Amino acid sequence: MTEQTKVTDTPATPVKVMPDAQTVTAVTHWTDRLFSFRVTRPRSLRFRSGEFVMIGLPDDSGKPILRAYSIASPAWDEELEFYSIKVPDGPLTSRLQHIRPGDQIILRPKPVGTLVLDALLPGQRLWFLATGTGIAPFASLMRDPETYERYDEVVMMHTCRTVAELDYGRTLVAALADDPLIGELAAQKLRYYPTTTREEFARMGRITDTLTSGKVFADLGIPPMDAARDRAMVCGSLAFNLDVKAVLEGFGLREGANSDPREYVVEKAFVGDGI
Numbered sequence: 613m614t615e616q617t618k619v620t621d622t623p624a625t626p627v628k629v630m631p632d633a634q635t636v637t638a639v640t641h642w643t644d645r646l647f648s649f650r651v652t653r654p655r656s657l658r659f660r661s662g663e664f665v666m667i668g669l670p671d672d673s674g675k676p677i678l679r680a681y682s683i684a685s686p687a688w689d690e691e692l693e694f695y696s697i698k699v700p701d702g703p704l705t706s707r708l709q710h711i712r713p714g715d716q717i718i719l720r721p722k723p724v725g726t727l728v729l730d731a732l733l734p735g736q737r738l739w740f741l742a743t744g745t746g747i748a749p750f751a752s753l754m755r756d757p758e759t760y761e762r763y764d765e766v767v768m769m770h771t772c773r774t775v776a777e778l779d780y781g782r783t784l785v786a787a788l789a790d791d792p793l794i795g796e797l798a799a800q801k802l803r804y805y806p807t808t809t810r811e812e813f814a815r816m817g818r819i820t821d822t823l824t825s826g827k828v829f830a831d832l833g834i835p836p837m838d839a840a841r842d843r844a845m846v847c848g849s850l851a852f853n854l855d856v857k858a859v860l861e862g863f864g865l866r867e868g869a870n871s872d873p874r875e876y877v878v879e880k881a882f883v884g885d886g887i
């Protein structure tokens with residue numbers, strides 16, 4: 613079960629005056645390690661669905677602690693949504709996990725990133741391949757009508773260790789059905805394929821394994837990946853990204869970038885210890 617707080621709640625901390633401050637409007641705790649929150653959007657902020665920005669909080673001396681965060685809301689949304697890990701001793705998230713509606717966070721309005729539709733050559737089927745909080749940029753892209761305008765079919769593969777860690781994505785995908793803007797498009801074109809690896813669930817297995825064994829293609833009743841038709845976006849740990857890249861290259865897809873669109877693009881969901 614999720615614990616949700618709304619704007620009507622009393623702020624836990626006094627509102628401080630900070631540069632680039634935005635106000636928290638809602639917070640949802642999904643597990644003891646995961647939460648999502650929404651903040652006001654600066655009027656001047658334009659971004660492409662899938663990009664990330666730097667957000668943060670001041671430390672005890674008032675110095676900003678800033679970290680990269682994918683914007684999980686689509687480009688048309690009036691607010692901004694983020695989906696976050698809680699690292700127990702993490703400089704930012706040990707504080708950020710306590711935010712309440714009415715609190716302020718710092719948001720540097722300079723969006724960047726490679727997980728954007730323009731970084732891919734035109735194709736028919738788009739794959740979103742994510743582990744853990746790596747679903748955040750795809751939470752944005754899944755809610756953007758342009759994704760469905762450009763592709764006949766969109767497959768969202770998300771893998772976590774446990775079922776509860778899938779909850780944010782499962783809730784988001786379920787809500788798409790009632791979305792007046794995207795509901796019909798998503799119903800026609802979005803295929804959602806969540807799996808777990810360490811807890812019993814309807815579908816299990818690592819993304820790399822279900823792609824190489826062909827299980828995901830068989831389950832969805834579609835042909836294997838083909839560079840002429842399929843495009844992919846990847847977001848997970850460094851190890852995941854490297855392994856998925858090898859699988860995609862095996863299907864003949866080549867890595868692209870904003871300046872050089874090709875068949876797939878990759879972004880780190882976080883920078884790991886010692887990397």
Ligand code: FAD
Pocket residue numbers: 664679680681682683695696697699701702703704705706744745748749879880881882883884885886
């Ligand atoms: P840090 O000192 O930054 O991290 C401590 C350790 O925690 C890391 O070494 C790593 O082992 C682990 N860790 C950090 N982030 C994660 C994570 N997301 N999942 C699993 N383990 C992690 N984080 C998000 O929660 N949501 C996002 O949308 C997001 N987008 C990012 C986009 C980019 C391009 C990059 C590079 C990182 C992104 N991150 C995201 C990670 C984020 O920048 C921070 O690392 C995270 O918020 C933890 O901050 P911290 O200061 O508490 O700990």
Ligand code: A2P
Pocket residue numbers: 743744771772773808809810818819820849851852853855856
């Ligand atoms: P597994 O449980 O088999 O390690 P983590 O919580 O460690 O970031 O992992 C998130 C999910 O990503 C887990 O389901 C994990 O599977 C999977 N995973 C981790 N590393 C890889 C990898 N190199 N290739 C494919 N899947 C991975």
